[in-house]
């Protein structure tokens with residue numbers, strides 16, 4: 001790695017660019033009426049993707065940065081499922097016809113915390129409200145510690161074809177320090193059940209930079225994970241934001257690896273996965289060479305949305321549930337984060353849109369550039385600007401931070417073609433940030449770039 005660059009850029013707090021502008025720029029100016037108007041304008045032939053958020057877990061993992069809460073009463077989950085169905089019906093009624101659906105993603109929290117019948121019922125509601133294409137990709141985030149055989153059967157019957165499993169680390173010392181004890185056997189048995197049910201697209205989430213993690217610990221987790229041969233891995237650096245997420249205070253900061261140690265862990269994991277035949281994709285993904293995400297990466301059709309890297313090419317993402325974010329041609333919308341506020345709105349027959357952002361033409365151009373940089377580590381500024389009816393010169397002039405990145409050897413510019421240096425890919429967020437016209441105000445809110 002370029003230690004010189006890590007020192008000068010690595011400590012910067014920068015967004016992960018799962019959208020542009022990023023979520024902290026959403027404002028209360030966008031509410032239920034705007035969302036309803038945007039939905040009513042969806043073109044006749046459009047197809048969409050759906051994201052459903054289920055913000056419940058049985059126990060809190062202390063590292064968790066997701067929107068979730070601990071629930072003991074199943075009644076709360078059942079009520080939430082009914083609210084989700086109402087929201088789906090409300091959206092479908094506002095659109096006015098059954099739009100085609102290419103992708104569905106159940107995220108959380110832990111979507112499989114629902115009763116199997118409730119999950120199946122939710123899928124049936126979606127299939128009535130929308131035209132879920134036979135080829136649709138249907139993905140569910142799964143906590144292997146709580147998945148039951150009945151739920152696997154419900155997933156199979158509902159047409160689920162992808163599963164993303166939280167693994168994080170197999171090291172028992174790390175597991176105790178993050179309050180997430182999960183045996184290898186538990187994970188292996190879940191993988192086996194899913195595959196027997198025909199759910200073959202399996203992803204493992206791993207994290208480095210957790211308390212007590214070392215290179216050896218990370219490599220041991222990878223070695224064990226590889227014996228289960230998932231199609232994909234997501235590998236995240238632990239984002240420690242105890243001011244946002246109070247339960248992260250349970251993590252002893254003295255046990256956290258420092259910046260250089262985190263970087264070494266990231267490199268060790270990446271090398272081990274590449275050696276095992278996985279293709280490195282973007283910031284944090286790895287996939288078998290014949291996996292659809294690896295194909296999308298090779299062909300330049302990889303996309304980035306709120307779930308991270310995706311093969312989903314739809315311009316329309318409809319979000320359901322508390323805190324869920326949607327993306328329409330006109331802009332972004334986010335639902336109320338608190339389950340109470342979310343449910344109250346939907347039960348009263350109103351959208352729960354709490355904030356959002358209306359895109360300008362300049363935002364759309366920058367969003368395109370930033371997405372290509374995050375997905376491909378390069379961007380043909382000439383071609384992208386041409387698609388937006390402008391010339392690249394003005395864009396380059398309005399990116400003053402780019403000069404420094406070029407002189408530091410992080411980025412090269414060959415005419416209008418920008419490329420991140422192969423030994424500086426870990427700084428891709430800094431390169432994307434050079435095109436971010438909204439950056440400074442929200443800078444402190446984001447996790448470290450590396």
Ligand SMILES: C=Cc1c2[nH]c(c1C)Cc1[nH]c(c(CCC(=O)O)c1C)Cc1[nH]c(c(C)c1CCC(=O)O)Cc1[nH]c(c(C)c1C=C)C2
Pocket residue numbers: 015016023024065066067107108109236237238239241244306323325445446447
């Ligand atoms: C599956 C769990 C999720 C992770 N991130 C999100 C989910 C659903 C989505 C999300 N998380 C945050 C935001 C910002 C806006 C908001 O409503 O709070 C969104 C859209 C908050 C957040 N997540 C992380 C940090 C550092 C923050 C706060 C600051 C910021 O907006 O950048 C870290 C983090 N969370 C997740 C991952 C994988 C991750 C870092 C690698 C999970």
Ligand SMILES: C[C@H]1O[C@@H](n2cnc3c(N)ncnc32)[C@H](O)[C@@H]1O
Pocket residue numbers: 063064065066165166167168205206207236237238239240
């Ligand atoms: C959805 C995935 O997000 C990852 N995840 C959850 N919280 C954090 C965090 N604070 N930092 C990094 N990754 C996190 C886990 O790997 C989970 O499985």
Ligand code: SF4
Pocket residue numbers: 056057059060061064065066068108109110143166
């Ligand atoms: S990591 Fe997954 S299981 Fe753990 S608290 Fe977060 S959402 Fe729940």
